[in-house]
Amino acid sequence: xxxxxxxxxxxxxxxxxxxxxxxxxxxxxxxxxxxxxxxxxxxxxxxxxxxxxxxxxxxxxxxxxxxxxxxxxxxxxxxxxxxxxxxxxxxxxxxxxxxxxxxxxxxxxxxxxxxxxxxxxxxxxxxxxxxxxxxxxxxxxxxxxxxxxxxxxxxxxxxxxxxxxxxxxxxxxxxxxxxxxxxxxxxxxxxxxxxxxxxxxxxxxxxxxxxxxxxxxxxxxxxxxxxxxxxxxxxxxxxxxxxxxxxxxxxxxxxxxx
Numbered sequence: 001x002x003x004x005x006x007x008x009x010x011x012x013x014x015x016x017x018x019x020x021x022x023x024x025x026x027x028x029x030x031x032x033x034x035x036x037x038x039x040x041x042x043x044x045x046x047x048x049x050x051x052x053x054x055x056x057x058x059x060x061x062x063x064x065x066x067x068x069x070x071x072x073x074x075x076x077x078x079x080x081x082x083x084x085x086x087x088x089x090x091x092x093x094x095x096x097x098x099x100x101x102x103x104x105x106x107x108x109x110x111x112x113x114x115x116x117x118x119x120x121x122x123x124x125x126x127x128x129x130x131x132x133x134x135x136x137x138x139x140x141x142x143x144x145x146x147x148x149x150x151x152x153x154x155x156x157x158x159x160x161x162x163x164x165x166x167x168x169x170x171x172x173x174x175x176x177x178x179x180x181x182x183x184x185x186x187x188x189x190x191x192x193x194x195x196x197x198x199x200x201x202x203x204x205x206x207x208x209x210x211x212x213x214x215x216x217x218x219x220x221x222x223x224x225x226x227x228x229x230x231x232x233x234x235x236x237x238x239x240x241x242x243x244x245x246x247x248x249x250x251x252x253x254x255x256x257x258x
Contacts, residue, residue, distance in 0.1 A: 019207050024147030031253075033058075035233045036082065038073040040089035040150070040219065041174035042115065042193045046253040050246055054239055061232055069149035069174035075105045077101050077224075082223040085237055087112070087219055089175075089193075090150035109220035110241045113255035116194045119209040121181055127188035131209060132158060135166040135189060142166035143181035143190030151175040152215055155191035161213050180229040182206065195254035216256065 023141070039047050044067045051063045064073045066073070070088040077083060086104065087092045091111075098104045121129045127140045135142045144166075145152035159165065170187060172178045179196045181187040183204055192200075197208045221240060227233040239248050247257065 003090055010152060016122050030228065032059050033232050034062045034064065034231065035084050035236050036226075037063060037085045037087070037236075038077065038081075038083040039065060039067050039087040040070045040073070040083075041176040042151070042175060042195060043067060043087060043219070045199060046195070046250055046255065049249050049253075050240065052250060053245055058232075058235075060071075061236070062159060063236065067176075069146070071146075071148045071150075072144060072173065074099045074101070076105070082226060083222060083224055084230050084233035085223055087221045088150070089115070089219060090152070090153070090217045091220055093150060093203055094222060097160070104222055104224055107222035107224065107228075109222040110237075111218045111258040112221050112241050112246070113250045113258055114216040114218045115219065115255055117158065117191055117214055118177075118194050118197050119158075119189055119211060120192050120197045120200065121189045121207040121209075122182055122185045122187065123204040123206055125188075125207045126185070127187045129207065129209070132162045132164050132211070136164050138167055140166070140189070141168045141170065141187045143170050143172060143178040143187035145175055145178055145191065146171050146173060149174055151178070153192065154214055154217060158191065158214055175205075198254040218258065219255075 006121065047065055051065060055061055070093040074093060078101055086097060094109050098107060119132060134140060144155050147153060147156055170181060170183065175192050175196055178190040179192050179200060182190045183200055200206055201208065221237060223233060223237055
């Protein structure tokens, strides 16, 4: 589990009127150099390199990242989990977050990258999967993200468009879990992002099947109220959205430009 450090400033209230102390803490700029990031699971490897690159230039900064399915992150925030920055794997989930989480209601999301869903096979393609149609063949096991997360919604959209029902399927919490099912051979094929397929193909002989009927999905990033009040979080967000270094790292992992 990531280490979380919380700093609470109280000295300011000794010199401020009582009414000011009762106002939201998000209105008071913090001096803490810690940034808490909630990011889609598919950003895992790229995210760690992005953090390392940023901290090379800002060694006094601590960035605590949690990676999970986008809808899971939104649920955690809705239940009280605190974050400075949220990055989801599609715009629909970000809109849901803004509609249901007060700390994001006034946020102005920026898209930092895009991705594409593909169908990937187990190493060596033992089930001879060559298209989405083959998922309906007897005995073929397909790994799917849960329908409430972006990779699951996209997979269901592809299956609906092709009118295919997998012969057997497993339902996973996020795209990283689907990738594990594929790489371990527990599933014959699965719907994952092109970035995950690229990483997997570097070490295993998998077959990647493009899905031309699906549009790319965007990765919007938004600062919460706490993040907007945190100069370090604002600077990190600007670096992610605007720097050539961040763009190059995302491209290296297979993400397309925003």
